[in-house]
Amino acid sequence: xxxxxxxxxxxxxxxxxxxxxxxxKHSKSVQGYFLANKSLPWWAVGLSVMATQMxxxxxxxTTGQAYSxxxxxxxxxxxxxxxxxxxCVTVVKFFHNANVYTAYEYLEQRFxxxxxxxxxxxxxxSRGLALGxxxxxxxxxxxxxxxxxxxxxxxxxxxxxxxxTMFGGVxxxxxxxxxxxxxxxxxxxxxxxxxxxNFPDHVSLPDGLRLAGAxxxxxxxxxxxxxxxxxxxxxGLIGGAFLALSYFGCxxxxxxxxxxxxxxxxxxxxxxxxxxxxxxxxxxxLLVGVMVFVFYQFxxxxxxxxxxxxxxxxxxxxxxxxxxxxxxxxxxRRKEDAVEFVESGTPESRAKFLESNKEFSAARSxxxxxxxxxxxxxxxxxxxxxxxxxxxxxxxxxVLTYMPIGVVGLIIAAIFAAAMSTISAxxxxxxxxxxxxxxxxxxxxxxxxxxxxxxxxxxTLFWGIFACIVAVYSSNLGSLIEVINRFGSFFYGSxxxxxxxxxxxxxxxASGAFWxxxxxxxxxAFIHNFGVLADGSGxxxxxxxxxxFKIAFLWYNVVGCVVTVAAGLLISFAFPKxxxxxxTA
Amino acid sequence: MSxxxxxxxxxxWYPVYAGVILTLVVVIMLLWGFSRYFS
Numbered sequence: 001x002x003x004x005x006x007x008x009x010x011x012x013x014x015x016x017x018x019x020x021x022x023x024x025k026h027s028k029s030v031q032g033y034f035l036a037n038k039s040l041p042w043w044a045v046g047l048s049v050m051a052t053q054m055x056x057x058x059x060x061x062t063t064g065q066a067y068s069x070x071x072x073x074x075x076x077x078x079x080x081x082x083x084x085x086x087x088c089v090t091v092v093k094f095f096h097n098a099n100v101y102t103a104y105e106y107l108e109q110r111f112x113x114x115x116x117x118x119x120x121x122x123x124x125x126s127r128g129l130a131l132g133x134x135x136x137x138x139x140x141x142x143x144x145x146x147x148x149x150x151x152x153x154x155x156x157x158x159x160x161x162x163x164x165t166m167f168g169g170v171x172x173x174x175x176x177x178x179x180x181x182x183x184x185x186x187x188x189x190x191x192x193x194x195x196x197x198n199f200p201d202h203v204s205l206p207d208g209l210r211l212a213g214a215x216x217x218x219x220x221x222x223x224x225x226x227x228x229x230x231x232x233x234x235x236g237l238i239g240g241a242f243l244a245l246s247y248f249g250c251x252x253x254x255x256x257x258x259x260x261x262x263x264x265x266x267x268x269x270x271x272x273x274x275x276x277x278x279x280x281x282x283x284x285x286l287l288v289g290v291m292v293f294v295f296y297q298f299x300x301x302x303x304x305x306x307x308x309x310x311x312x313x314x315x316x317x318x319x320x321x322x323x324x325x326x327x328x329x330x331x332x333r334r335k336e337d338a339v340e341f342v343e344s345g346t347p348e349s350r351a352k353f354l355e356s357n358k359e360f361s362a363a364r365s366x367x368x369x370x371x372x373x374x375x376x377x378x379x380x381x382x383x384x385x386x387x388x389x390x391x392x393x394x395x396x397x398x399v400l401t402y403m404p405i406g407v408v409g410l411i412i413a414a415i416f417a418a419a420m421s422t423i424s425a426x427x428x429x430x431x432x433x434x435x436x437x438x439x440x441x442x443x444x445x446x447x448x449x450x451x452x453x454x455x456x457x458x459x460t461l462f463w464g465i466f467a468c469i470v471a472v473y474s475s476n477l478g479s480l481i482e483v484i485n486r487f488g489s490f491f492y493g494s495x496x497x498x499x500x501x502x503x504x505x506x507x508x509x510a511s512g513a514f515w516x517x518x519x520x521x522x523x524x525a526f527i528h529n530f531g532v533l534a535d536g537s538g539x540x541x542x543x544x545x546x547x548x549f550k551i552a553f554l555w556y557n558v559v560g561c562v563v564t565v566a567a568g569l570l571i572s573f574a575f576p577k578x579x580x581x582x583x584t585a
Numbered sequence: 586m587s588x589x590x591x592x593x594x595x596x597x598w599y600p601v602y603a604g605v606i607l608t609l610v611v612v613i614m615l616l617w618g619f620s621r622y623f624s
Contacts, residue, residue, distance in 0.1 A: 074616065081609045085602045089595075206623075213623030220616040233613075264592045275605045279612055 001146060001400075001408060008409030009416070012183065013160055016420065019179065020164025020172035027169035030452045034101050034432045035260050036171050042266035044178050046273030049248070049257045050281070051177035051421035053274075054184065056138035059285065059418045064391035066289025070217035072231040074286055076554070077279050079241025080248075084275035087249040088268040090503055095255060096264045101436040103255040103499075110502040111510035113441065118514060119498055120437035122521075123252055124430055126491045128463060131426050132470025137392070138419045139471060142412070144307060145396040154471045157416065161423040162464025165431075166457050170260055173424045180417035187414030188284060190407055191399070195291040198402065200298050200339075207342045208294035214341070214350055215357050217290050220283075227555060239554030242561055246496035247488070248274075253429035292398050297338040299402075300331050303367045305393040314367075314374035323370065327363035334360045423467070431459035490528075493560020494520030500561060501568045509572040516568025523563040524556050 001009075027033040065073055100106050104123065108116035139153040164172050196205055212218050222232045229235070248254045248271065258267035303324055304311050314320050334356040341353040368388060376383040399411045435456045440447070447455075494517045501508040501516060508516075 071620075078609070078613065081605050085605055088598065088602065093595075209623045213620070216624065218620050218623050220620045221613060268598065272601065272605060276608060279609075283616070 001412075002405045004406045005409030005412065008406060009412050012413040012416065013156075016176055016179070016417075017160055017164050020168040020176050020424075023164075023168030023172040023175060026171045027167075028453075030101075030449050030456070032171070033169035033453055033456055034256070034428075034436070036169075036174065038260060039262055040174055040260045040266075042261060042269035043273070044174055045257055045261045045266065045270035047181045048174045048177035048421075048425065049254060049270055049274050050277065051181045051184075051418075052253055052257060052425035053247075053278075053422070054181075054281075054418055055134050055422035056415050056419035057134065059184070059188075059415055060138065060141055060395055061392055062282070062285050063289035063292065063395040064393070066217070066286040067293045067394045068391050070212075071220045071283070071286045071290060072222060074220050074279065074282050075222065075231045075233055075236030076240050077244075077282055078233065078236035079238060080244040080278050081275040082237070082241045083244035083248060084271045086245060088271055091249045091255075091499075092258055092267045092271065093264050094503065095259060096261075096267060100259070102252050102433050103250055104252070104433065104437050105441075107498065107502060107513070108441075111513045115498065115510055115513045115517075116437060117442070118517060119495055120252075120433050122491050122495060122517075124433050126488065127251070127253065127426055127430055128466055129470055130488065131423065131430070131463070131467040133474050134419065134422055134426070135467055136471035136474045138415050141392055141396050142415070145393060145400055146412075151472060154468055157419055158423065158464055158468040158471065161420045162427060162461060165424045165427045166460040166464070169456070170256065170428050173428045174257075174260060176424060177421045180421040183410075183417040184414045187410050187417075188288060191403070191411055192284070192288055192291060194403060194407060195288070195295055198295060202339070203294075203298070203342055208291065210345070211297055211338055211342065211353070212290045212294055214353060217293055230554065235554045239556075239558055242496060242557040243488070243492055243554060246492035246499075246557060246561070250495050250499045251429075251492070252433050253426045256429050256432060257425070289395065292394060295398070295402075298335055300328070302397065303327050303364060304371060304390055305397045306390040310375045310378060311371050313378075314371045317370065317374075320367065320370050323363055323366045327360070327367060330356065330360040330363045427460050427463055427467075430463040431456050434459040434463070489554070489556035489560075490521065490524050491560075493524065493557035493562075494564045496557065497561040497564025497568065500565050501572075505565070505569060505572070507572055507576075508568055509575065509577040511575055512568040512570075512572030515571050516564045516566075519567035520560045520564030524560050527556070527559060 026036070029037075031037050062073055095103065095106060098106050098109060100109075102120065104116045104120035107119055135154055135158045139150060139157055142148060143150040143153045164176065168176075196208070199205075199208055209218065222229070223234075224232050225234060226232060227235075258270055261267035261270055304315075315324070334353070337349070337353040337356045341349040368390075369383070372386040372388050373383045375386045375388060379386070396415070399408055403411060435452055439455050439459075440452055444451070497520050498513050498517045501513050
């Protein structure tokens with residue numbers, strides 16, 4: 001990186017810390033610190049909702065995913081607008097009028113303290129661990145690509161965010177999110193314009209799209225009914241809707257966003273902003289990845305985008321050098337065929353381009369296979385058990401190699417912005433749940449406002465350090481964007497089920513909700529681990545287990561929710577509520 | 586903290602929700618058309 005790039009990155013980080021810390025003056029009470037005194041305008045809340053959901057993994061992972069797999073991932077968000085409408089109709093008004101700090105506080109009003117505590121516990125554990133991965137993702141990538149020390153990078157991202165969140169509270173979170181969204185939008189726009197501008201003179205944007213479309217990179221809607229296929233219209237619309245309902249309606253990191261809005265109307269408007277804008281924004285992010293693919297039709301891409309010790313060791317072997325020679329020849333052939341297809345557009349030239357792209361991809365797959373064998377040798381395991389993917393390194397490598405001075409710094413700042421906007425919101429939510437659901441409710445209900453504020457700040461610091469430590473250990477988790485979603489899918493469906501029982505079924509009882517959520521989580525663990533238990537090979541970690549009953553992880557949210565509701569209702573009818581149980585909703 | 590803003594009735598929002606769903610349908614159709622045109 002040049003001095004200008006460093007100046008942009010350091011300037012951005014310094015401004016964020018300063019801007020966050022100066023919010024301290026608005027955060028002197030518990031209401032101010034956790035809920036901004038319910039004073040925020042809809043557009044700030046709306047941008048914060050989007051910034052919280054869009055982590056660095058979205059920016060780096062989905063661009064890489066579009067490069068290798070195309071735009072199918074956009075289907076993941078098809079259910080989001082439906083979920084937002086449902087949340088606006090139900091949850092926003094309930095939570096606003098219930099005067100709660102946390103979504104789980106409402107569960108005590110509806111059921112009892114057991115349900116509140118259990119759900120909040122699942123939230124803090126799952127969110128605390130996921131936050132570690134959110135910090136790890138950009139840190140690993142930036143440290144490898146830029147040569148920074150990994151642990152220093154983790155703590156630089158994690159602790160700077162922790163500092164301004166700790167002092168500024170939710171006001172700092174929201175107003176830095178607003179600025180970070182502008183950095184992200186601006187960075188993406190500049191990136192897209194420069195990539196397209198760097199196409200060869202005879203290649204226009206429509207030409208590039210035709211090239212990408214020919215190899216299937218532009219497939220955005222797949223109506224196939226296949227429960228094992230991760231991204232289809234149906235998994236996105238239905239599974240994605242359940243995931244979005246749980247995440248935006250029941251997860252404290254998002255619920256706290258609209259709780260800070262001035263009114264129910266402003267809360268609703270902030271969510272509907274995402275409903276209209278999320279899919280178009282995601283389209284642009286994926287398009288960046290596809291444009292990188294088109295760019296690399298005319299400039300040779302690295303055979304492997306990740307430059308670790310194992311990759312360098314594999315590259316020294318004779319076998320790898322032969323594959324690399326084949327790869328380079330395949331690239332030249334593909335480039336000629338791409339130019340011919342662009343110029344003539346005939347079906348024959350298209351077929352020729354597809355054939356040479358296939359050869360090129362085969363050479364790259366062979367190279368990846370050799371790297372996996374190298375890792376398998378180093379780690380003394382089977383090559384088929386090695387999980388290696390360089391997808392997350394495509395975009396940062398491209399930026400560092402081809403973006404002009406200054407723009408590199410802008411894109412790195414955008415990656416930081418995406419990471420920090422998510423981290424700050426999640427840290428603040430963790431601190432809120434810890435202070436309100438645990439400390440205030442169970443440990444010290446009669447403490448002063450000042451004491452709760454102090455606990456809130458120390459909780460933020462605790463979770464920030466905890467997440468950084470998790471980040472240090474989570475560096476070997478393969479495709480990070482799918483790890484985050486897999487983690488979430490174990491919990492989100494069941495948590496949604498509890499809220500569904502609370503809002504939709506007046507006869508559901510506290511015991512029904514409590515045991516229902518446990519049944520929901522047990523059902524997901526069963527589906528995911530069935531193969532392991534069936535062949536008697538013993539329990540493995542939930543991350544490593546290969547499911548016998550194969551369904552894509554998005555459907556876990558549906559299963560978890562349905563089982564929780566069904567079990568909860570069964571138990572509620574079998575053991576009806578006692579006289580002293582409340583049914584307020 | 587006091588909320589002096591008077592919220593609109595729930596029924597005011599129904600056409601907005603309908604607009605969201607309609608927009609989703611249009612966006613999906615546009616995406617499908619985009620994919621078909623360039624593939």
